[in-house]
Amino acid sequence: MSDSQRINPPHYLVWHNAVSPESLEVRQWSDDQVRSWFNAVGKSRTYNGYTHSGHTFNGKETFVAVPFALWPNGDGDSFEEDTWRMIQMVDDPKGYVCWHAGNWPINCDSIGVETYGRYDDKDLPDNATWTLACFVRANGNLWAGNSPVIKGHREVSQTCTDCPNRIMNHLNTLRDMIANPTKYQDNYFTYEQKQAMQKDLEYIKAFISGAYDAPDSLARRISDNNAKVIDPKLKLLNARVEAVEAKMAAISGGVGSGSTSDTTAILELQNEVKTIKLDLSKLSGTNAAQSTGIAVGGLLQKIFNFRNNKKP
Numbered sequence: 001m002s003d004s005q006r007i008n009p010p011h012y013l014v015w016h017n018a019v020s021p022e023s024l025e026v027r028q029w030s031d032d033q034v035r036s037w038f039n040a041v042g043k044s045r046t047y048n049g050y051t052h053s054g055h056t057f058n059g060k061e062t063f064v065a066v067p068f069a070l071w072p073n074g075d076g077d078s079f080e081e082d083t084w085r086m087i088q089m090v091d092d093p094k095g096y097v098c099w100h101a102g103n104w105p106i107n108c109d110s111i112g113v114e115t116y117g118r119y120d121d122k123d124l125p126d127n128a129t130w131t132l133a134c135f136v137r138a139n140g141n142l143w144a145g146n147s148p149v150i151k152g153h154r155e156v157s158q159t160c161t162d163c164p165n166r167i168m169n170h171l172n173t174l175r176d177m178i179a180n181p182t183k184y185q186d187n188y189f190t191y192e193q194k195q196a197m198q199k200d201l202e203y204i205k206a207f208i209s210g211a212y213d214a215p216d217s218l219a220r221r222i223s224d225n226n227a228k229v230i231d232p233k234l235k236l237l238n239a240r241v242e243a244v245e246a247k248m249a250a251i252s253g254g255v256g257s258g259s260t261s262d263t264t265a266i267l268e269l270q271n272e273v274k275t276i277k278l279d280l281s282k283l284s285g286t287n288a289a290q291s292t293g294i295a296v297g298g299l300l301q302k303i304f305n306f307r308n309n310k311k312p
């Protein structure tokens with residue numbers, strides 16, 4: 001409908017607060033449940049009085065008024081600990097004029113992002129902002145010049161709205177996260193990044209059970225708690241790194257050939273252990289566990305390869 005007036009690619013990202021229901025169940029909605037909720041809202045409000053939207057998702061007509069939703073995964077001990085994800089809700093975010101901004105020229109020149117929950121009395125967790133920042137960086141081609149002009153809904157609306165409530169306070173953080181991701185990447189993570197961490201932890205688990213005779217309590221704890229890497233486990237990881245270090249010392253003595261390549265490899269591994277231990281000593285929470293999990297996983301992989309190459 002009026003998609004002929006679309007500016008493609010558009011210039012703006014307009015950030016909204018959905019004022020959706022809030023509960024663990026809603027945090028754990030599937031992508032389809034999220035789309036279905038926005039479809040119902042769009043049908044009763046935005047497209048009230050219209051028979052068709054002219055827009056589709058997976059080829060089926062949809063009445064969602066915003067092409068993307070930023071939604072938690074309900075995988076944290078609390079709302080603040082959740083990872084978040086982006087959910088696409090229409091087939092052609094660049095080509096459709098979605099009716100979300102309360103401003104026709106901006107509708108024609110923007111991509112809207114809806115956000116779970118309500119932020120009139122609390123702040124959006126930074127993990128959510130980080131997830132949106134990673135999405136924008138990875139999908140820059142959705143916008144003119146690979147970089148959107150970021151606006152909160154009420155900055156562009158021609159109708160009175162509080163949307164996006166206190167998300168307004170996060171616009172500068174979003175801009176900075178997009179421009180300077182290295183400042184944030186060790187402190188916040190997306191669902192995908194957390195999945196990568198879990199893969200590494202699975203690897204550690206496999207490594208340890210293969211490398212040690214008895215089933216290891218760390219392996220069991222990682223398995224039992226799955227995504228939840230917390231401080232006690234990090235302490236165990238630290239202990240395990242120390243054990244690996246001791247093992248390396250034994251290998252080093254056992255190789256005994258004195259060849260330059262052996263010495264170099266061992267020194268390299270020892271230096272990495274030092275780095276990991278330093279990282280571990282700085283840890284205080286689950287966020288930092290992400291990068292450490294990957295670092296320890298990478299370290300163990302190298303040690304594993306090294307040891308395999310040393311087998312007689």
Ligand SMILES: [Zn+2]
Pocket residue numbers: 015016017100153163164
């Ligand atoms: Zn809005």
